[in-house]
Amino acid sequence: MKPGWKRGTVVATHGRHCWVETETGERRLCHPRGKRQTPVVGDRVWWQASQDEGTIEQIEERRNLLYRQDELRTKSFAANLDQVLILLAAEPVFSESQLNRALIAARAERLPALIVLNKRDLTEPFERAWTRLQPYRDMGQTVLPLCLLSGEGLDTLQARLLGQTTLVLGPSGTGKSTLVNRLVPHAQAATGEISKALHSGRHTTTSTTWYWLDPDRRSALIDSPGFQEFGLHHIPVERLASLMPDFEPYLGQCRFHNCSHRHEPGCAVLAAIGHGIHEQRHRLYTDLYEELAAARRY
Ligand SMILES: Nc1nc2c(ncn2[C@@H]2O[C@H](COP(=O)(O)OP(=O)(O)OP(=O)(O)O)[C@@H](O)[C@H]2O)c(=O)[nH]1
Ligand SMILES: [Mg+2]
Ligand SMILES: [Zn+2]
Known part of the structure; x- marks a missing residue:
């Protein structure tokens, strides 16, 4: 720390620029000094004023960091979180592979994850989605029902957010911004019609943004x-099985200590399929295993 440096938190990013919230609650556009470090939302930074903007001088060490990935480039996008809220909905139908990936990413950073299923008013698709989440409840994962339209289930969810920094993740159109608007009256986060978002292939929300839920900013x-x-892709393939909670009880019981749990004889994981491990969960594992093994070859 040097004279003139002040503390702040990154609350939004746009390319390499970002909004930093100062300790007095003021928000200021800042530019990172140099190209070495890219600030992400949640970063605690030291910044210095230059006229009405600012320069980020230093990013403090991160407690944790989540990544976003496109093709071969890996981009980090949020840091210093307490938990991850995976928002799914009755519609659009969620991809179990995406859900699994989000859970693994959170677990790799030792972040608790909360699955919330929104749009309970859409009764039949909701029931189908709820049933598809059975394997996740079986492995001890909390799954909460929600209807943002009526507000049903919001109190239970709100209690879980108290005093925490929560990153809301999920496919496009599940209601992430609607949730923010429900809980933060002046947020005015843009929300979109699901059909429009899906057909244009675009997302309503295009950047990651921090919102306070309470006036005392906790x-x-x-x-x-x-x-x-x-x-x-930063996760070693050997670690993958240990990041799937339903596999965990069987690990260390296979005949071979370096078992990949895909085809080896005497594999305790393979033996548990059908009781303890759902078959499609094992399929998600093998698909991801191949992907991570291939990524390492580059
Ligand atoms: N039927 C129903 N619709 C809802 C509910 N909650 C949100 N929606 C609608 O779902 C649509 C998408 O909501 P958004 O909040 O924009 O979704 P998002 O997750 O932020 O989407 P992206 O920003 O594209 O990632 C909007 O038309 C909402 O009005 C609900 O409980 N029931
Ligand atoms: Mg949104
Ligand atoms: Zn095995």
């Missing part, structure tokens, strides 16, 4: 654009 919600790919 609970925060971070809205993010709907995810396409979750960055997992």
Whole structure:
């Protein structure tokens, strides 16, 4: 720390520029000094004023960091979180592979994850989605029902957000920005008609943004654009099985200590399929295993 440096938190990013919230609650546009470090939302920084803007001098060490991934480039996008809220909805139908990836990314950073299923008013698709989430409840994962339209389930969810910094993740159109608007009256986060968003292939929310839930600034919600790919390529393939909670009880019981749990004889994971491990969960594992093994060859 040097004279003139002040503390702040990155609350939004636009390319390489970002908005920093000062300790007095003022928000100021800042530019990172040099190209070495890119600030992400949630970063605690030291910044210095230059007229009405600012320069980020230093980013403090991160407690944790989540990545977003496109093709070969890996981009980090939020840091210093307490938990991750994965918002799914009755519609659009969610991809279990994407859900699994988000859960693994959170677990790799030792972040608790909360799954919330929104749009309970759409009764039949909601029931189908709820049933598809059975394997996740079986592995001890909390799954909360929600209807942002009526507000049903909001109190239970709100209690879980108290005093925490929560990153809201999920596919496009599940209601992430609607949730922010429900909980932060002056947020005015843009929300979109699902059909429009899906048909144009675009997302309503295009950048990650931090919102305070309370006047004393203890609970925060971070809205993010709907995810396409979750960055997992930094995870060693040998670690993958230990990041799937339903596999965990069987690890260390296979005949071979370096078992990949895909085809080896005497594999305790393979033996548990059908009781303890759902078959499609094992399929998600093998698909991801191949992907991570291939990524390492580059
Ligand atoms: N039927 C129903 N519709 C809802 C509910 N909650 C949100 N929606 C609608 O779902 C649509 C998408 O909501 P958004 O909040 O923009 O979704 P998002 O997750 O922020 O989407 P992206 O920003 O594209 O990632 C909007 O038309 C909302 O009005 C609900 O409980 N029931
Ligand atoms: Mg949004
Ligand atoms: Zn095995």
